[in-house]
Amino acid sequence: MKKFNIIISLKLKLLTEIVFSFILTIVYLGTIAWYFLVPYFMKHEDNIDVEFGNFLISIYLISALLFFVMCFLLMSNRHIKYIKYIAKEVNLIASGNLGKNLEVKGKDELGELCININSMSKELKDKFEYERELERTKSELITNVSHDLRTPLTPIIAYLDILRNEKFRTKEEEKEYLNSSYNLSIKLKKLIDELFEYTKLSSKEVVLDLVEVDICPILNQLVGEYAPMFESKELRVVTQISDAELPVKIDVEKMVRVFENILSNAEKYSFKPSDIIVKADNKGDNVVISISNKGEYIEQDKLSRMFEKFYRVDLSRSSNIEGSGLGLAISKKIVELHNGQIEAECDGEIITINIKLPINCNVGGLR
Structure with a gap:
């Protein structure tokens, strides 16, 4: 109904301008006839x-x-100027000035056309920036991953060459080469899997399988699974999880991946022996999950970069620690897909990662 009114609006404007031009022309005809033609013909009626x-x-x-044409052109001149303005701005958008907004004047078809052009311009800009960011990310991934891919591949090829040419001396040595090749292959597979996962999460087509759950049992179960491994490495897990239900709408599999990444990171970089503290509580409209560990002090500028892909806080230590450098970047992508926030803070030797998830909200990517 609204669109119909908009279409009629411009037609009425043009019709009004035509009628008004016609009325002025009638006035013009009457004026000329009364003051010039009638006196002339009356004066010369005998010898005309x-x-x-x-x-x-x-x-x-x-x-x-x-006179009629001139009146109509003068009254419709603003429409012509507006059309010329639209044409000029569209040419600027076509030449690459994406995101440019046209001034909307009135509520007729021309105004509606400007609104549609503005919407198209913004959509084109967003799409272009997304494609450019995707291309930049792809180039960055290739650059950063090339070294990580070569690292396990080189010894794998060397071990397989030894086995293929039977250059080992004993069966134990053969088994050792086989085990090393297998372990390095697993490491390589893990890296490739994480690359695919990060790329998939960066896509606009990613879909979350959302269900409403109480986050507390999930955390308790996960901590229980990790506790034996932590204890073997002189790490104790301390839980401070709310007794009350903390309902959130999440993709359970993906969110568990987030907690696993953070716990794995805490295990790698914690002082031994020390405690890893897992907290979960309700704060306002959010459920806040915090995972803290004791490790080396991290400066603020490095904390803000922790969730960048391939970023490592301490390169000298990281070279001896397994991992692709994508774990926290993947975690950030997943949390943001849930309309949540993830951040890191450091108080002396205590490093804490906080995850905020909305209790009730409409989450993007719902299936």
Whole structure:
């Protein structure tokens, strides 16, 4: 109904301008006739020149037609200027000035056209920036991953060459080479899997399988699974999880991946022996999950970069620690897909990662 009214609006404007131009032309005809033609014909009614009279009437009618056209053009001139303005701005958008907004004047078709052009311009800009970011990410991934891919591949090829040419001396040595090749292959597979996962999460087509759950049992179960491994490495897990239900709408599999990444990171970089503290509580409209560990002090500028892909806080230590450098970047992508936030803070030797998840919200990517 609204669109119908908008279409009628411009037609009415044009019709009104035509009618008004016609009325002015009638006034013009009457004025010219009353002050010039009628006095002339009355004065020369006895000896009027028919040919000259016809000429005057022709001039009179032609001038009326020109007057009508001039009036209509003057009144519709703003529409013409607006159309020229739209054409000029569209050319600027076509030349690469994406995201440019046109001034919307009125609520007729031209105004609606400007609104549609603005929407198209923004959509094109967003798409272009997304494609450019995707290309930049792809190039960055290739650059950063090339070294990580070569690292396990080189010894795998060397071990397989030894086995293929039977250069080992004993069965134990053969088994050792096989085990090393297998372990390095697993490491390589893990890296490739994480690359695929990060790329998939960066896509706009990613879909979350959302269900409403109580986050507390999930955390308790996960901590229980990790506790034996932590204890074997002189790490104790301390839980401070709310007794009350903390309902959130999440993709359980993906969110468990987030907690696993953070716990794995805490295990790798914690001082031994020390405690890893897992907290979960309700704060306002959010459920806040915090995982803290004791490790080396991290400066604020490095904390803000922890969730960048391939970023490692301490390169000298990281070279001896397994991992692709994508774990926290993947975690950030997943949390943001849930309309949540993830951040790191450091208080002396205590490093804490906080995850905020909305209790009730409409989450993007719902299936």
